Amino acid sequence: MDRSQENTRKSRGSRAWALGLCLCATLLICSCRGLPTSSSLGGASSIQASRGSVAGNRDTLPAEAWSGPPHFEGDAWRPPGIAGPWPRDEYLHDGGDSGRPAAVAADWTVTGLEQNDTIAHFDTIDGRTIVEQSNRVYLYAPRFGSVRRVHGVAASRSRDVVGSADSELRLEQHDDLQIATNSHTQQQLIGDVGVRGSSVYRDRLQGGDLNSLRKVAGMRNALLPFEDFQIIHAGRYDQLEKVRLEEAIEAARTWSHDAAVQIFLDERRAITDTKDERLQSIYRTDEPNHPKLRLVKVASTESVLPGDMVDFTIRFDNVGDRVIGNVTILDNLSTRLEFVSSTDECSLKADFVTEPNPGGSLVVRWEITDPLPPGQGGVIRFRCRVR
Amino acid sequence: MTAVRLLLRRGLHPTRVVGKWLCPCVVCLVASSVLAAPGRTVHRQFSSAMPPGAIGNLRLGRGGPVSGYFQRVEIRAPNGAQVETVVAGRFDDAAEIVRAGMLIGPVYQLRITHIANQEGSELYPTIEIIDRLYPPESEAERFAIPIHLTQDELDLALSGRFVTRVIYLEDPDLAVDVTTDTSTNRWFDAPAGHDPLEVADQLGRPVAILRIGSRVPEGPEPNAPFVYDLPPVVR
Numbered sequence: 203m204d205r206s207q208e209n210t211r212k213s214r215g216s217r218a219w220a221l222g223l224c225l226c227a228t229l230l231i232c233s234c235r236g237l238p239t240s241s242s243l244g245g246a247s248s249i250q251a252s253r254g255s256v257a258g259n260r261d262t263l264p265a266e267a268w269s270g271p272p273h274f275e276g277d278a279w280r281p282p283g284i285a286g287p288w289p290r291d292e293y294l295h296d297g298g299d300s301g302r303p304a305a306v307a308a309d310w311t312v313t314g315l316e317q318n319d320t321i322a323h324f325d326t327i328d329g330r331t332i333v334e335q336s337n338r339v340y341l342y343a344p345r346f347g348s349v350r351r352v353h354g355v356a357a358s359r360s361r362d363v364v365g366s367a368d369s370e371l372r373l374e375q376h377d378d379l380q381i382a383t384n385s386h387t388q389q390q391l392i393g394d395v396g397v398r399g400s401s402v403y404r405d406r407l408q409g410g411d412l413n414s415l416r417k418v419a420g421m422r423n424a425l426l427p428f429e430d431f432q433i434i435h436a437g438r439y440d441q442l443e444k445v446r447l448e449e450a451i452e453a454a455r456t457w458s459h460d461a462a463v464q465i466f467l468d469e470r471r472a473i474t475d476t477k478d479e480r481l482q483s484i485y486r487t488d489e490p491n492h493p494k495l496r497l498v499k500v501a502s503t504e505s506v507l508p509g510d511m512v513d514f515t516i517r518f519d520n521v522g523d524r525v526i527g528n529v530t531i532l533d534n535l536s537t538r539l540e541f542v543s544s545t546d547e548c549s550l551k552a553d554f555v556t557e558p559n560p561g562g563s564l565v566v567r568w569e570i571t572d573p574l575p576p577g578q579g580g581v582i583r584f585r586c587r588v589r
Numbered sequence: 590m591t592a593v594r595l596l597l598r599r600g601l602h603p604t605r606v607v608g609k610w611l612c613p614c615v616v617c618l619v620a621s622s623v624l625a626a627p628g629r630t631v632h633r634q635f636s637s638a639m640p641p642g643a644i645g646n647l648r649l650g651r652g653g654p655v656s657g658y659f660q661r662v663e664i665r666a667p668n669g670a671q672v673e674t675v676v677a678g679r680f681d682d683a684a685e686i687v688r689a690g691m692l693i694g695p696v697y698q699l700r701i702t703h704i705a706n707q708e709g710s711e712l713y714p715t716i717e718i719i720d721r722l723y724p725p726e727s728e729a730e731r732f733a734i735p736i737h738l739t740q741d742e743l744d745l746a747l748s749g750r751f752v753t754r755v756i757y758l759e760d761p762d763l764a765v766d767v768t769t770d771t772s773t774n775r776w777f778d779a780p781a782g783h784d785p786l787e788v789a790d791q792l793g794r795p796v797a798i799l800r801i802g803s804r805v806p807e808g809p810e811p812n813a814p815f816v817y818d819l820p821p822v823v824r
Binding site for chain 1: 613619637697699723724725732734735742745750751752753754755756757758759760761764765766767769770771774775776777778779784785786788789792793794796799802814
C-alpha cells in the first residue's frame with residue numbers, strides 16, 4: 203500500500219515536472235519569436251518601444267528615444283547606430299566589390315563582377331593574378347515610379363450612390379488629422395532658413411577649389427574641382443583627405459592595408475642574418491615581392507537627378523615594390539548609369555572595351571598596354587548619364 | 590506530453606528527458622527565428638482603397654522623424670492645365686507646376702482647371718503623402734516627390750472613372766533600364782487582381798497617393814470638410 207502511494211506521488215511529481223517543462227519551452231519559443239523584430243529594426247523599433255512604454259514621461263527619455271519633431275540642425279537625420287548613407291534606397295553606389303569576390307580564371311574570364319563593382323586585376327612577375335577593388339562612391343539619386351489603378355463604370359456608379367454619405371465618414375478622419383498636423387509648422391520654417399544659408403556657402407567653396415587647378419600629364423583637360431585630392435594629383439595619400447574619401451563605409455580598404463607600408467622600400471636590401479654559433483656566417487637576401495595596386499574612385503557630384511551627367515575619375519597607382527603587367531580596370535556600371543560614349547580618357551596608353559551587362563548598362567574596361575613600374579600610376583575618366 | 594509520459598514510464602532519468610526535449614526546442618527556436626526574420630516593410634494590411642488620410646495617419650503612428658516634416662512635392666499638370674491649391678479657404682495660385690511642402694498624413698485637395706479639350710471642366714484630385722525622403726542638407730527643394738498628372742488620367746476622371754496612383758521610390762536594386770528625366774513621372778497599370786499599393790511596395794517604398802475623380806464641392810466655394818480642414822502648406 204505504501205509503495206503504491208509512493209509511486210502515485212512520484213508519478214504526480216513527474217507529471218508536474220513535465221508540465222512545467224512544456225510550459226517553459228512554450229514560453230521560450232514565444233519569446234524567441236518576438237525578439238528578432240525588435241533587434242532587427244534597430245534604432246527605429248527601440249524608439250517605438252520607448253514611446254509606447256513610457257508615454258507621458260518624455261522628459262526622462264534620452265534625446266534619441268523621442269521621435270517627435272525632427273531636428274534639422276547639422277547632418278540629416280538617420281536612425282541611431284546606422285552609418286550613412288541612409289536610407290539606402292535613395293542612393294546609387296558605384297565601386298567596391300560587393301557580393302561574391304571578383305576573381306580571374308585561367309582563361310582570363312572575370313567572375314564575381316557584380317553590377318556596381320569597380321575592380322582592377324594585374325599580373326605579377328612571379329605569375330600570380332591579383333584583384334584589387336576601388337572605394338565605393340555614393341550618389342544621392344532617388345528615382346520614382348508609380349502604379350495606377352483605374353476603377354471602371356461600376357465603381358463610378360457606387361461612388362454616386364454613397365456621395366451624400368462621404369462627407370460624414372470623412373469628417374471623422376479630419377478630426378484626427380487636425381490633431382496631428384497643427385503644432386509643427388514653425389519648426390519647419392526655421393529649418394528652411396538654415397537650408398538657404400548653407401547653399402550660398404557651397405558656392406564659395408567651389409570658387410576656392412577652382413583656383414588650385416593642376417594638370418596631370420597625359421590628360422587633355424586640367425584636373426576638375428571634384429578631383430582635388432592629393433591622391434589624384436600625384437598619387438600621394440594624404441591622411442587629411444581620408445575623411446572626404448571615406449564617406450562610404452567600405453572606402454579605401456586598399457590604402458589602409460598593412461602591406462601598403464612596405465611599398466616604400468624602394469631598393470633591394472640585404473637583410474643580414476648572422477649566426478655565430480658556427481664558424482661561418484650565413485647571409486640571406488630577402489627579395490621584396492609585394493605587388494600592390496591602389497584604386498581610388500571619385501565622382502563629380504554627390505547628388506543627381508535623372509537626366510543629369512556625372513563624371514567619374516579613377517586613379518590607379520602601383521604602390522607595390524615590383525613591376526606589374528596586364529593591368530586591367532573594370533567598372534560594371536549600375537542599371538541607372540548610362541555610359542556616354544567617347545568620354546573615356548586614360549593618361550596611359552590603354553585599350554578601351556565595353557560590353558553590355560545584364561542590367562541594361564555596360565561593363566567598361568581599360569587594359570593598360572605597358573607594364574606599370576613601382577610608384578607609377580595613371581588617371582581614368584569617363585562620364586555617365588543618370589537614368 | 591505523451592512522449593514525456595512514455596519516457597517517464599520507461600524509467601528514464603529527468604536529465605535524459607530534458608535532452609529529448611531540448612532538440613525539438615532548438616529546432617523550434619531556429620524555425621521561429623527564420624520565420625520572424627526581418628523582411629521588407631510591406632503594406633499588406635493596407636490598401637489603396639482605404640479612405641484618404643488613413644494610410645498616412647498609420648504611417649505617423651509607426652514613429653520616426655515624419656511628424657511635422659514638410660515633404661517637398663512637385664505637382665505638374667499636362668498640356669497647359671492649371672493646378673490650384675487651397676489658399677485662405679479658396680482655390681488659388683493657379684500654375685502649371687506647383688512646388689510645395691506637404692505634411693505626412695493629411696489629405697490635400699487640389700483643383701485642376703483649363704484642361705486641354707475639356708474647357709470649363711474641373712477636377713478635384715487629392716494628394717496624400719505617406720512617407721518622406723531624407724535628402725542631403727539644403728537639397729530638399731531639389732529632390733521633391735514628383736506628382737505629374739497625365740492627360741490620360743484627366744480624361745479618364747472626366748469620363749467618370751476613378752484613378753488611384755501610388756507614387757513610390759524605386760529600389761535601386763530593382764531599377765529598370767529606362768531613360769527618364771525630371772519632367773515625367775513613369776507609371777504603369779497595376780496587374781489585374783493586385784492592389785497598386787501592394788505592387789508599389791514590392792518595387793520600392795510608397796511615398797504618396799494621388800486620387801483623381803473623387804467628389805466635387807457642393808457650393809461655389811469649398812467648405813472645410815471638402816478641403817480636409819485645410820492642412821498647412823509650405824511654399
